[in-house]
Amino acid sequence: MNNFPWLTVLWLLPMVGAGVVLAIPAPRRHLAKSIALGVSVAVLILACGLAAGFDAGGEQYQFVESHSWIPAFGTGYTLGLDGIALVLVLLTAVLVPLLLLAGWNDGHDAPDYTQRRVAHTYVALILMVEAMVLVSFTALDILLFYVFFEAMLIPMYFLIGGFGGARRSYAAVKFLLYNLFGGLIMLAAVIGLYVVTADGGTGTFDFREVVAAASAGELGADPAVLNALFLGFMFAFAVKAPLWPFHSWLPDAAVEATPASAVLMMAVVDKVGTFAMLRYCLQLFPEASATFAPLIATLAVIGILYGAVLAIGQTDMMRLIAYTSISHFGFIILGIFAMTSQGQAGSTLYMVNHGISTAALFLIAGFLISRRGTRLIDAYGGVQKVAPVLAGTFLVAGLATLSLPGLAPFVSEFLVLVGTYPRYQVAAVFAAGALVLSAVYVLWLYQRMMTGPITEDNEKVRDLVPRELAVVAPLIALLIILGVYPKPALDVITPAVGQILTTIDRQDPAPTVPTDPRSGSVAEQAPDGGTHP
Secondary structure, three states, X not given: OOOOOHHHHHHHHHHHHHHHHHHOOHHHHHHHHHHHHHHHHXXXXXXXXXXXXXXXXXXXXXXXXXXXEEHHHOEEEEEXXXXXXXXXXXXXXXXXXXXXXXXXXXXXXXXXXXXXXXXXXXXXXXXXXXXXXXXXXXXXXXXHHHHHHHHOHHXXXXXXXXXXXXXXXXXXXXXXXXXXXXXXXXHHHHHHHHHHHHOOOOOOOEHHHHHXXXXXXXXXXXXXXXXXXXXXXXXXXXXXXXXXXXXOHHHHHHHHEOHHHHHHHHHHHOHHHHHHHHHHHHHHOHHHHHHHHHHHHHHHHHHHHHHHHHHHOOOEHHHHHHHHHHHHHHHHHHHHHHOOHHHHHHHHHHHXXXXXXXXXXXXXXXXXXXXXXXXXXXXXXXXXXXXXXXHHHHHHHHHHHOOOOOOHHHHHHHHHHHHHOOOXXXXXXXXXXXXXXXXXXXXXXXXXXXXXXXXXXXXXXXXXXXXXXXXXXXXXXXXXXXXXXXXXXXXHHXXXXXXXXXXXXXXXXXXXXXXXXXXXXXXXXXXXXXXXX
């Protein structure tokens, strides 16, 4: 099985599917959505097959493919899958078919020329984004990763700018400029890293070779140079994630894009940024990561509180949900740079859980807006009386967003806080305070929109139809299953996190409270400086 190029097939399937959809002649374009959905389901089946064949206790990178690409530059077409990449590949493969179903009627009320584009261009762009994200998660060559890290901006730009709200062009340009600027800074850092590896030897972009050299202290560059290279990588990933204060493009893009495109961006594309922090920032620059970890943890906590506070004050439900994502990304980044096994395992699981919960909340909100034609919270009231299933699923998704115990985000958020506390006690305490704020914005949102008497123009709001239920039901089921039984995901994530910590030579902090070695119980401090049970 390992000799077959499974990872190449994984990303080529949606890319070829996009080409097929674009090539459909005009009389047959009504088939575009069905073809795209079929291709995305095939990708999901293949991703599940890779998960079934993945050995969590085996080699760090599995299903590895390596071919020469540009030998003169020391770069190759190299793909591989570790436990962290695997769960994010599965997240992508699960969400894309649901997003295609959710956006089945996107542009239905638009002018004729837009309807024609929606019929094939829209779904083709979604498949292109999926393909490029899958390459980014599996690339083991730094230059290969960079190429697709930047390339995915183009189809995402057209998804935002070509389909969506009245200010979609402004939002798309803002999205592109922010992310292109971050990418250009990263390109300088990528070139700088190649120069560093070329000093005294042959330059290379092979991720595993560079990591081995960095772990052995053989890069030979001045620490100031490595710090600068780290910041170049980190800046690009902080924009993509996004991390405060590089976040301001996200609310506009999320609000102006179609709900399906916004979820694709927040739940899938933005995860490439946090994933890359774990893979590239920490492993290529372990000492620089430790140097800047307190600063990044501080920015993450500011983002957690900032996103939550601004969410409370929003009058637009989509903008409110977008600000909650900024807060959640702060938790993910905080856990990564806590550099503990619990923190990083929680962050990785949080990437998955946030993708599911945000998809559920944003898509249900989108279904509601499509019925009423407005995003303003004050325009709603009493919706649960006329659309109980819509209101009920919205409540479950909202409770997941505030990390209610029993739903998936609680497990990951708890692990992040527990893993952060031994390193950064103050940061963990302030981050935990955001739990109260999240309860405020979620429950207040639900109260204003769904409870009370039925307000004007809401009497005829219809409940979820079968197609919408087919989108929402799997997401709600995953939130419950991963909330009650996260072990399968953690069994894959934890070994990969342990290998990263070993690579960067970091260990979990020792307990600060002495224990009785005979029983494991907490021991009291004796007057002579010893301990007694």
